Amino acid sequence: MQSGFDRRRINGPEESNPPIFEDEETPTWNVGIPRRNRASFDIRPIFLQPGLTNQATGSAYIETQNTKIACAVFGPRQAKNVAFNEKGRLNVDVKFAPFSCDRRRAPMRDAEDRSIAMAIHQAIGPSVRLDVLPKSIIDIFITIVESDGIEGCVAAGSIAASTALTDAGIEVFGLVASCSAAAVREDIWLDPSLRESQESRGILVLSCMPALSTVTSIWQTGNMSTGDVLACMDACNSRCTDIHSVIAQALLEST
Amino acid sequence: MTTTSDIFQRLHPRAYLERFLAEHVRPDGRPFDVGRDLGVNVGSISTADGSALVRLGNTTVVCGVKAEIAEPELDVGLQGFLVPNLDLPAMCSPRFKPGPPSEEAQVLSDRLNDALVASHILPLTSLSIHPNKAAWVLYVDAICINYDGNVFDAALIAMVEALRNTQLPKATYDEETGRTTCSRKIKVPLELDHTHLPVPLSFGVFDSTHALADPTSFEEPLLDTTISIILSNTNPDHLISVTQLGAGHDALLSCIEAAKARCREIVGRDIYK
Secondary structure, eight states: OOOOOOTTSOOOOSOOBOOEESSOOOOSSOTTSOOSSSOTTOOOOEEEEEOOOTTSSEEEEEEETTEEEEEEEEEEEEOOSSOOOSSOEEEEEEEEOTTSSSSOOOSSOOHHHHHHHHHHHHHHGGGBOGGGSTTEEEEEEEEEEEOSOHHHHHHHHHHHHHHHHHHTTOOBSSOOEEEEEEEETTEEEESOOHHHHHTOSEEEEEEEEGGGTEEEEEEEEEOOOHHHHHHHHHHHHHHHHHHHHHHHHHHHHHO | OOOHHHHHHHHOHHHHHHHHHHTTOOTTSOOTTOOOOEEEEESOOTTSSEEEEEEETTEEEEEEEEEEEEOOOSTTTTOOEEEEEEEOOGGGOTTOOSSSOOHHHHHHHHHHHHHHHHTTOSOGGGGEEETTTEEEEEEEEEEEEEOOSOHHHHHHHHHHHHHHHOEEEEEEEETTTTEEEEEEEEEEEOOOOTTSOEEEEEEEEETTTEEEESOOTTTGGGOSEEEEEEEESSOTTSEEEEEEESOOSSHHHHHHHHHHHHHHHHBTTTBOO
């Protein structure tokens, strides 16, 4: 991968390529056979710990098996050099660690982290009481240490961001829980891994505030019928209630 | 909750630290020569070829090694590449802004590179796959998750532990096709020099009188001198590198003695097990 010459970093050779393997990876699971290791509606266990980055106003670390994400919230701070704004602004910045994916990510801003940042912004934006923070900016920084599927990153990132916001003591309407679902053949699988999402027809990420029974964001891609979408939403919505109690428990234990 | 002492610390950091040092104790309760707790966790990142997480007090650094294949430099056809970089993202401290590496990150990356080169931990010739045609490039990327001072020590330990954890697939170069292929089944660890792993120990000198071991992010900006000593893991009398940034003459020798004692204490127990 060409990272280009950047004198601000220690540079390697101009061009390097990931290794090519002669033998294929032994598949742990094949298309057509039932899901391995967990039932269709099971999600990966969530480990959530608020307050890991003590330099930040609020922070959270989330791990769902192979997905590992750290999130820190700074602010609210004064918005400088911008016109007066009655509502506060939310900045979401997502960064992939170079070693977070199968292929090394050269340290450059690529398009993917921005689309993830936007998805997370949409998921948590409606939950934050920006109306009580005029002229201010809240920064949310997310580092993806290890990724196992983009949808999982968006869901876990939203949960971490909402937890970190609460940990920072920023007023929110409710906690945001988020869950992804994939349509694989005739089945619906919750919280798909990277391998599973590659085999799916379409994927949906639903973010909601279970305490207020409101949905904050739905992100759907791929080829799904309306029935599929509604079934996915139902499945995600009911699982989000469980995730909500995981977040609440983690926040209670950290105080 | 903000207490009066927090406000005093914020407004008069220097006076705050002086009051503690006058009582021969540091704000976090440590004596001058004691480092913070050190914890290492290796191999938790499955997408990396080797990884390590190091916690030094509250300072947290994650390091992952990614191996790629490249053509060697023309003048050194038998050598591979070791590319260490430290990232201080905006999330680790309010001092950093998002964007390209800050000056501090650049300086630290450079010092880490120097330390790895000076310790001869990994002979670059061991990364060769085929002379002049193919060699491994090891991208050693460390990311600071929480910046609470002395990131240099934490990052260097994380890098060495990640390298110790790294396994490369067996690679073969096909002269006819000019392609390098690897095997998933056979994996070999790096040919590291396990007798000279660098053990970094940093000190800060406050007011040219007190040498503080393993300074925190609160103490760091108030120090006039920073001393980094790198010792060898098997023989603490073997110095790999000594760096002093700032003035001061008599602190260096006492710091080296303190570093030796601390090195004997942590090697094998906390690091390089």
